[in-house]
Amino acid sequence: MDARLRRVNKEIADCKNDKTSNIQIELIDENPFHLKGSFPGPEGTPYQGGHFEVDIVIPESYPFQPVKMKFLTKVYHPNVSSASGAICLDILKDAWSPVLTLKSTLISLQSLLCSPEPNDPQDAEVAKHYTTSKNSFDETATYWTQIYAGGPGAKEKKGKSAASKAEARDEVAIAGLEKAHVDQFEALGFPRSKVIDVLRRLNYRGANVAKLTDDRVVEELLK
Amino acid sequence: MASDYEFSDSDGDYDDDEDMIDGTQDETGESEDDMDMDAFGDDFKVVPKGKRKSFEIEYESLSQSDVEKLMKKDVEDIVGILGVDESTANLLLRHMSWNTERLIEKYMDNPTKVLVAAGVTVEEPPSSPAPIRSHSIPNSATIGTSQSGRRPTRSSSKLLGSKSPSALKSSSTVSPTSTTRLSPRATDLPTPFVCPICFDDAPTLRPLSLTCSHPFCSGCWTAYISSKITDEAEHAIRCMAEGCALVATDTFIHDLLTASDVDPEEAKVNEETWARFQELLIRHFVASNPNLKYCPYPACTNTVSCPAAASKASLTSVVPIVSCGARGIPGAAQASGSGGNLGLPGKEHKFCFGCPIESDHRPVVCAAARLWLKKCRDDSETANWIKSNTKECSMCMSTIEKNGGCNHMTCKKCKHEFCWVCMGPWSEHGTAWYSCNRYDEKAGVEARDAQSRSRASLERYLHYYNRWANHEQSAKLSLDLYAKTEKKMEDMQITSELTWIEVQFMKKAVEEVDKCRMTLKWTYAMAYYLAKGNEKDLFEDNQRDLEKAVEDLSELLESPIEAENIPMLRQKVTDKTVYVQKRNEIVLEDTAAGFLEGRWKWNVAIDGFDDPEKTEF
Numbered sequence: 001m002d003a004r005l006r007r008v009n010k011e012i013a014d015c016k017n018d019k020t021s022n023i024q025i026e027l028i029d030e031n032p033f034h035l036k037g038s039f040p041g042p043e044g045t046p047y048q049g050g051h052f053e054v055d056i057v058i059p060e061s062y063p064f065q066p067v068k069m070k071f072l073t074k075v076y077h078p079n080v081s082s083a084s085g086a087i088c089l090d091i092l093k094d095a096w097s098p099v100l101t102l103k104s105t106l107i108s109l110q111s112l113l114c115s116p117e118p119n120d121p122q123d124a125e126v127a128k129h130y131t132t133s134k135n136s137f138d139e140t141a142t143y144w145t146q147i148y149a150g151g152p153g154a155k156e157k158k159g160k161s162a163a164s165k166a167e168a169r170d171e172v173a174i175a176g177l178e179k180a181h182v183d184q185f186e187a188l189g190f191p192r193s194k195v196i197d198v199l200r201r202l203n204y205r206g207a208n209v210a211k212l213t214d215d216r217v218v219e220e221l222l223k
Numbered sequence: 224m225a226s227d228y229e230f231s232d233s234d235g236d237y238d239d240d241e242d243m244i245d246g247t248q249d250e251t252g253e254s255e256d257d258m259d260m261d262a263f264g265d266d267f268k269v270v271p272k273g274k275r276k277s278f279e280i281e282y283e284s285l286s287q288s289d290v291e292k293l294m295k296k297d298v299e300d301i302v303g304i305l306g307v308d309e310s311t312a313n314l315l316l317r318h319m320s321w322n323t324e325r326l327i328e329k330y331m332d333n334p335t336k337v338l339v340a341a342g343v344t345v346e347e348p349p350s351s352p353a354p355i356r357s358h359s360i361p362n363s364a365t366i367g368t369s370q371s372g373r374r375p376t377r378s379s380s381k382l383l384g385s386k387s388p389s390a391l392k393s394s395s396t397v398s399p400t401s402t403t404r405l406s407p408r409a410t411d412l413p414t415p416f417v418c419p420i421c422f423d424d425a426p427t428l429r430p431l432s433l434t435c436s437h438p439f440c441s442g443c444w445t446a447y448i449s450s451k452i453t454d455e456a457e458h459a460i461r462c463m464a465e466g467c468a469l470v471a472t473d474t475f476i477h478d479l480l481t482a483s484d485v486d487p488e489e490a491k492v493n494e495e496t497w498a499r500f501q502e503l504l505i506r507h508f509v510a511s512n513p514n515l516k517y518c519p520y521p522a523c524t525n526t527v528s529c530p531a532a533a534s535k536a537s538l539t540s541v542v543p544i545v546s547c548g549a550r551g552i553p554g555a556a557q558a559s560g561s562g563g564n565l566g567l568p569g570k571e572h573k574f575c576f577g578c579p580i581e582s583d584h585r586p587v588v589c590a591a592a593r594l595w596l597k598k599c600r601d602d603s604e605t606a607n608w609i610k611s612n613t614k615e616c617s618m619c620m621s622t623i624e625k626n627g628g629c630n631h632m633t634c635k636k637c638k639h640e641f642c643w644v645c646m647g648p649w650s651e652h653g654t655a656w657y658s659c660n661r662y663d664e665k666a667g668v669e670a671r672d673a674q675s676r677s678r679a680s681l682e683r684y685l686h687y688y689n690r691w692a693n694h695e696q697s698a699k700l701s702l703d704l705y706a707k708t709e710k711k712m713e714d715m716q717i718t719s720e721l722t723w724i725e726v727q728f729m730k731k732a733v734e735e736v737d738k739c740r741m742t743l744k745w746t747y748a749m750a751y752y753l754a755k756g757n758e759k760d761l762f763e764d765n766q767r768d769l770e771k772a773v774e775d776l777s778e779l780l781e782s783p784i785e786a787e788n789i790p791m792l793r794q795k796v797t798d799k800t801v802y803v804q805k806r807n808e809i810v811l812e813d814t815a816a817g818f819l820e821g822r823w824k825w826n827v828a829i830d831g832f833d834d835p836e837k838t839e840f
């Protein structure tokens with residue numbers, strides 16, 4: 001049997017048998033070299049309670065070349081691209097060692113969530129947020145965990161009736177959006193909550209604002 | 224070989240040259256061809272061969288094995304001085320980028336530090352058990368490992384700055400003679416052995432480790448080392464254990480890649496990988512030595528040694544164009560047509576030793592040549608229209624396509640004759656008033672307001688760029704010209720009494736035109752930056768004379784052949800070729816002399832030269 005396949009199969013089986021680590025690796029389809037990993041957000045962090053999914057691509061020369069991983073779940077973190085989920089982590093690059101496994105790499109991602117490295121950022125905007133205002137950063141990261149990673153509070157919030165104006169304003173800030181942008185599209189006659197939802201989904205922040213035309217946003221709002 | 228231009232440190236003896244060629248390449252057949260050219264090309268000799276001209280630099284072409292000898296000498300020196308074994312000396316030298324003096328100095332100062340940094344020995348652990356974490360990897364208890372190793376400290380060696388005296392003592396007791404442990408019993412292996420990478424536990428498995436005792440199976444080692452060499456072009460290959468900074472020795476790598484317990488196909492791949500590793504080592508050595516440069520042509524493994532151009536300062540007075548001695552690209556189609564007897568050799572591996580330009584940019588110095596190329600890149604948008612291959616006849620407006628190197632255009636429709644470059648009537652170019660090469664500076668001087676000044680500046684640039692691009696275009700079309708010439712040579716043999724040898728004058732002429740267009744091309748870059756004055760006028764006079772001669776010869780080569788004219792044509796082409804060659808040498812020699820004398824003054828700031836006096840141009 002192909003050595004790479006044998007190793008990957010063994011890794012998947014080992015991970016299944018291990019009930020203590022909370023790391024999951026599953027097949028997406030019959031391709032054994034394109035997998036999905038997931039783990040719970042670490043306790044005592046803004047990611048607590050969330051469930052984070054990672055796209056795993058195993059290259060031809062694995063494990064002698066590093067595995068390719070990126071977050072499928074949107075994560076608000078200095079070392080993770082808020083748009084693409086790309087991860088900046090040394091073991092995924094030149095510090096990779098063939099003795100590392102999919103599981104140990106996923107554990108490293110989990111621990112990356114505990115200890116961000118804002119000086120080696122993947123997402124400069126998020127890193128800036130982290131270094132300038134830790135509290136505000138934590139709020140946004142918690143909010144993203146609720147919205148995207150199924151964190152606590154997400155479900156009860158859905159059950160609530162119309163959100164108050166004050167709460168909505170907070171929502172704008174912690175969604176990492178600009179009030180002026182939300183106001184602009186609300187003025188066109190769309191419900192505020194819908195505007196926030198769409199702008200968040202389109203990642204209407206920072207440099208992305210220039211890339212997204214108003215028409216494109218309105219198109220999404222009309223859907 | 225372009226023997227006239229080939230440097231040889233001998234007295235020009237023919238056999239010496241052949242030896243050099245044979246030592247550096249194995250393209251058979253070509254030297255034979257060259258011999259014919261040398262024997263029968265005497266019509267064209269201007270200067271006796273073997274003598275270096277003022278615009279040529281002294282250099283030496285080295286084969287891969289020549290460079291290996293140089294490396295071996297350095298290694299032997301280090302073995303002798305530091306008393307280490309050959310493998311260790313190699314790793315130390317590579318770590319120090321082959322700076323022997325610095326290595327000796329650092330090693331004398333603190334051997335442990337150097338040995339650890341070079342990956343020869345493991346860092347002495349601070350009285351804790353040996354780091355055999357990797358043993359636990361196959362089990363589930365990996366959390367601690369991966370977290371502590373999330374940002375593995377490759378810089379751990381740096382921590383040694385404050386090492387204890389005991390660490391120093393231990394280093395001197397380290398015997399670097401056995402850097403690899405190939406015996407399975409040599410380490411504290413758990414039995415039976417399970418490879419922590421492929422999870423294989425077959426009893427036939429061959430566990431191997433470096434002196435750090437991190438064992439992995441031979442199959443995994445081979446796959447890992449191959450991937451590092453092939454995918455990453457890495458020559459310093461670290462141990463596979465996480466965070467371990469030990470570097471695999473050449474012996475270790477060689478043993479793996481020449482192992483006999485693999486199938487023939489894999490053995491062949493391994494052999495290629497080993498060759499590639501050797502090449503990486505040589506490339507690293509060459510890149511570390513300012514006197515050496517690796518030939519940039521694809522698949523070529525030769526090196527050129529040129530100490531005369533090793534310093535940046537030297538590049539203001541010489542243009543170090545060198546050749547590795549080889550020709551053509553292995554496997555690629557050569558310039559000659561399908562099985563024709565012209566037998567044109569592949570392109571000579573000419574490149575600049577002083578800058579990344581992979582062709583002959585004489586007469587202009589590196590800094591100015593690169594400045595010009597950058598300008599052309601930046602301004603390519605505005606200048607793009609010029610490059611187009613078609614133009615309209617200024618008389619009848621019909622479209623005319625250029626298809627040869629000659630600038631003398633005749634409109635097929637109205638028979639109007641004009642110059643492709645300046646679009647002026649050709650009649651003026653044939654007289655003493657020929658001045659197609661010279662930009663009329665008056666227009667620039669007269670420009671008063673900013674807008675017309677900027678227009679004048681663009682026009683000025685386009686004047687030079689136009690001519691530059693035209694020679695480049697013509698040189699590109701030289702493949703066509705080669706093919707056409709080959710056809711003509713065949714025709715000549717049929718229609719006349721001339722033998723194959725006797726029609727070689729055509730080939731020589733085509734080669735000369737090609738070479739001179741290269742010179743002409745770069746003279747326009749040079750002239751663009753030359754400050755106004757007598758020196759520039761003289762430069763442009765020489766440029767004009769060469770250009771005129773080249774266009775005349777080009778035209779001769781494109782003229783139709785009639786049997787009764789062949790002897791006359793042969794005489795004319797031969798004479799013109801000699802003349803063109805002479806004009807080319809005048810340009811090159813005078814420019815080279817000017818650089819040595821510091822005669823050339825620029826109109827812009829050029830790296831390494833004095834800033835120009837404020838002048839308008």
Ligand SMILES: [Zn+2]
Nearest residue numbers: 418421440443
């Ligand atoms: Zn193995």
Ligand SMILES: [Zn+2]
Nearest residue numbers: 435437462467
């Ligand atoms: Zn090791």
Ligand SMILES: [Zn+2]
Nearest residue numbers: 518523547572
């Ligand atoms: Zn070469």
Ligand SMILES: [Zn+2]
Nearest residue numbers: 575577578589
């Ligand atoms: Zn150069």
Ligand SMILES: [Zn+2]
Nearest residue numbers: 616619634637
């Ligand atoms: Zn016409």
Ligand SMILES: [Zn+2]
Nearest residue numbers: 642644645659
């Ligand atoms: Zn002209």
